[in-house]
Amino acid sequence: MNRGIARVTGLLLVLGVICASRSSRSQSFEVESAKKSNLNVRSDTFPLPKGSSPTEVFTTRTLSLVVKTGDITPTDRFQRSLYLWEPGNEPKLIVSGHFLDVIRLSDDDFAATWYSKNTENSPVAFVTLNARGHISQPLMLPPSGPTGWGGCEGNTRYVACIGNLPEMRADDKDYDEMGFTAVLVIDLEQHKTSWFPVKHQTYFHFDPARRQIYVSDDQPSLNLGSRVESFDLAGNERGEASVLDMTLSPSGRFADSLQEDGADSWEIYDAASKRVLLAFGCDKPGCKSGDRQEGHYWNPVFDGQFVALGTGGAYGKGGMCDVYQAAPPRLVKSVPCGGLPVFDWSRDGRELITIKYEGGGYRREVINEPTQNRPPIQ
DSSP states (O other), X not given: OOOOXXXXXXXXXXXXXXXXXXXXXXXXXXXXXXXXXXXGOOEEEOOOOTTEEEEEEEEOSSSOEEEEEEEOOSSOTTEEEEEXXXXXXXXXXXXXXXXXEEEESSSSEEEEEEESSSSTTSOEEEEEEETTOOBOOOEEOOOBTBTOSEEEEEOSSEXXXXXXXXXOOTTOTTOOTTOEEEEEEEETTTTEEEEEEEEEESEEEEETTTTEEEEEOOOSSOOTTOOEEEEOTTOOEEXXXXXXXXXXXXXXXXXXOOOOTTOOOEEEEETTTTEEEEEESSSSTTOBOOBOOTTTSBXXXXXXXXXXXXXXXXXGTTOEEEEEETTTTEEEEEEEOOSSEEEEXXXXXXXXXXXXTTTOEEEEEEOSOTTOOOOOOO
């Protein structure tokens, strides 16, 4: 699942690669054989290094998880690390460095970007990796203003990232660390890059299936009537689009609203009719509570199913994960989600996998029983 609105926040991604090797060959890190029947490991603890906390988790078609952590070290308080972990075994460190970022390309394929040096104005490198820990040779991305390229989305053929014009400087009057002025397209098959200007924009989404790139600059008053421009991968304008084109569910039947900075409210829509199906964080009758976790809340298989995270009290005590069905609107199941967890759906859509931010506790919760049929796509 590659949905999500990526915003440039000025910091851009990095990883000082263990993978970026002195050798020209790609490397791989294999998870050791399980010491116990991992099919029965429904709870465990991710062994966090001192000063580290999980910030994102990605499931695969196997029992292995890709876990991103935020690390505080004596030399770099912004270090990020990426591990391959099969519960019941020790995790394997894949890459580590300054402001690491990772995105999903497919069920078992991922991509990462980083500053090639531990400074935010150094060139950005790009690699792909998979559930077996295989890492590609780094691809150095072209210059992109003062912050490099980031906020990437894509699939195993194309990836699009946002950044700024190569000649732009941090003291340029048009520079905005919360916005972007260019889009980069990476052709993974050809191992080539190209970019095009888009004027000043704030919101971005790449739909690989349509091969369409959507951008908008209607902030802070973004709504269903806001102007959204679309481009093809060559940068040719494709006309105006709907805001909901930027937030579609995996099936394309549903969409959610773009949440403004500082706002608590968000909605789930029927994409065709633009009718609100469920509302969260508002003061209207029938409004639900719960937050989203970008890129992970839509169920990849059960159409219209999603997670709203209730953080609970201090340090996430008493937090819950509420699973809803968009149509007809209903609560499917609530499961404990204390400890401010990161989460992801299993690739078959039947289980919710969580790792607590506080302490690294891991759980697999069954949401959809094996005998349960997928909701029909109407």
